[in-house]
Amino acid sequence: MxxxxxxxxxxxxxxxxxxxxxxxxxxxxxxxxxxxxxxxxxxxxxxxxxxxxxxxxxxxxxxxxxxxxxxxxxxxxxxxxxxxxxxxxxxxxxxxxxxxxxxxxxxxxxxxxxxxxxxxxxxFTFETALLEANLPVAHIAQGVNVPMYRTNVRCESAGKMGGPLVVSMRPMPANLVPDAVRITSRYPAVHGAPVHIGNPEELGITDINSPDFGDPVVIPEGQIPVFWACGVTPQAAVMExxxxxxxxxxxxxxxxxxxxxxxxxxx
Incomplete structure (x- = not known):
């Protein structure tokens, strides 16, 4: 094929x-x-x-x-x-x-x-809405997998399952971050609004260019990292x-x- x-x-x-x-x-x-x-x-x-x-x-x-x-x-x-x-x-x-x-x-x-x-x-479900609003989605534009990171935030354990929150990251121009929050907050069934905006070290991410899953993306000048909760979290819990x-x-x-x-x- x-x-x-x-x-x-x-x-x-x-x-x-x-x-x-x-x-x-x-x-x-x-x-x-x-x-x-x-x-x-x-x-x-x-x-x-x-x-x-x-x-x-x-x-x-x-x-x-x-x-x-x-x-x-x-x-x-x-x-x-x-x-x-x-x-x-x-x-x-x-x-x-x-x-x-x-x-x-x-x-x-x-x-x-x-x-x-x-x-x-x-x-990925809300990315169509971001694109339709002319907001950038870096990993699509750059032709790579979305970057994902383990964080220092612990999920609430359940029985044998426990582990860290995993997040995905999409850089956004600072002036468009409110639009990204507003648009994605309307999709709570697919992670909803971001969980963190800005300094990745506050999530325990020491190198934004070395994701734990996926690929790094180029963050253009004037854009800041925006982080959403990620469905790889259960796999991080499985690993732990x-x-x-x-x-x-x-x-x-x-x-x-x-x-x-x-x-x-x-x-």
Whole structure:
């Protein structure tokens, strides 16, 4: 297949077409693909750990807003009609005892009938609204994955799940930061308003050019870093909590759902 497709080429395809491309082997960060449709993080765990994940999400709704849950063994659902959660994300991360052991493009060989899938809101969803308001989205403009960072902010633990808040960063011109706050605050189901603006060291981030996940972006002169809660947070909790097995999406390589961004917009 042609893996040289640009984000511009992919921006207008349907979620089903995007998932088919990923199923066929396209591996790219999904920011800017199928604009207008919600993207989502994944956390897949055995059923005996599912309550801890659900409670962790309930206690930490900013980084872990749940859009849907597939019951034990289910591989499809309303957010990906006709799709397969095992193949329709461009890349996954498989954890054993908190250590990433594989980054496959297909998790069929790891699948278990007791796996429960949590579909978690993603900030890529509100990027369409930012772009429509002529606000910059640096990682899309620069053709890289969004930068993500572990912070010194602790999430509230739940059972065996505990770990740090992870944030994504988008630099903004200082005069446009209020617009970015206003626009994203209307999407609480996909992380909502920023959790921090400005000095990254206040979050324990010592080098803005060395993200823990994703890629660094160039911060133009006159722009300041703006940080949003990130759905990679459950994976950071998995790394710290060390369950026997868990599977997530590769950071920035999201599930593109059939839900419209507008479904998560509040007045």
């Amino acid at each position: 042609n893996t040289a497709a640009t984000t511009e080429d992919l921006s207008k395809i349907s979620p089903q077409q995007a998932r088919e491309l990923f199923r066929d082997g396209l591996v790219v960060p999904t920011a800017g693909i199928s604009l207008g449709y919600a993207q989502a993080n994944l956390m897949i765990v055995p059923k005996d750990m599912a309550f801890d994940v659900l409670l962790f999400a309930q206690r930490n709704p900013k980084p872990c807003p749940i859009l849907g849950v597939l019951d034990a063994g289910e591989t499809s659902g309303p957010l990906l009609k006709g799709g397969d959660i095992r193949t329709d994300v461009p890349q996954y991360v498989v954890y054993e005892n908190g250590v990433a052991i594989d980054t496959p493009t297909d998790i069929t060989s790891y699948w278990r009938d007791d796996f429960v899938t949590f579909i978690i809101g993603c900030s 909590s060390k369950p026997s097995i868990a599977i997530g999406h590769a950071p920035g390589h999201m599930l593109i759902t059939d839900a419209k961004d507008s479904q998560y917009l509040v007045p």
